[in-house]
Amino acid sequence: MRRALTERFDEEIRFFKGWIDKPKAVGSVVPTSTVTARKMASVIDLGSGLPVLELGAGTGVITKAIIDRGVKPQDLFSVEYAADFVEHLRTRFPAANILHGDAFDLDTVLSPYPGMMFDAVVSGVPLLNFPVKQRISFVEQVLDRIPDGRPMVQITYGPLSPVPPRRGNYTVEHLDFIVRNLPPAQLWLYRRPLKA
Template sequence: MRKALSQRFDEEIRFFKGWIDKPRAVGSVVPTSSVTARRMASVIDTGSGLPVLELGAGTGVITKAILERGVKPEDLYSLEYAPEFVSHLKQRFPRVNVIEGDAFDLDTTLSHLPDLVFDSVVSGVPLLNFPVPRRIAFVEHVLDRIPAGRPIVQITYGPMSPVPPRRGNYTVEHYDFVVRNLPPAQLWLYRRPLTS
């Protein structure tokens, strides 16, 4: 119990420092709660045989929940923009495919994996820090990496979907409102519609 509290405190300090250094790249002053992380990981289909893509991995709270969901470390690709978080993630999760790069430029960031298809995408990218056209482009490009009907789950702290509906080839669905998060978090799902 004491070790868990100490680790949580270390994560919060590291996250706060990241927020101070790069406020646009970090969406909150404190890391996502474990309750929220588990809820986000619950969208993963562990029986699909496909790997999972995590965007904006931060200190690894959501990474841990994805692994606890049953995803093998070798089947998890965790992308993070901040170099200090990347080194922390590599140390904490040595078997996870931790990649330093820009979630808004997946073609470059994942250029060594051009044909890899993911089951789903778990995103902690702070979309509200970016203009709406970039958010729409983000969702469209990420959806190109997963099968139609499979979700991107996105955390946000605003009341509305950070990616507006009816602006592209995707559907928008409210997934959950998690009070046990600081600040309380909204979870949204984006999917490429299934064609009949």
């Protein structure tokens, strides 16, 4: 118990330092709660046979929840922008594919894996820090990498979807409002509609 508390405190300090260094790249001053991370990971279909893409991995709270859900580390591709977090993630999850790069430029980040499709995308990218047009483009490029009907789950701290509906080829669905997160978090799902 004491070790878990120490690890959590270390994680919060590391996250806070990341926020101080790059406030636009980090969405909150504390990491996502384990309750929120588990809910985000719950959208993954373990039977699909496809890997999972995580964007904005931070200190790895959501990464751990994805692995705890049953995703094999080698089937997890986690993209993180901050070099300090990347180093931490590679130490903490040595068997996972930790990729250093910009989640808004997946063509470059995933260039070693051309054509790879994912079961689902779990995103902790702080979308509210970016213009609406860039958020829409972000969702569109992410959804190109998962089968129609499969979800991208996004965390946000605003009351509304950070990506407005009816602005592109995607649907928007509210997944959950989680009070046990600091600050309280909203979870949203984005999907390509299934073809009739």
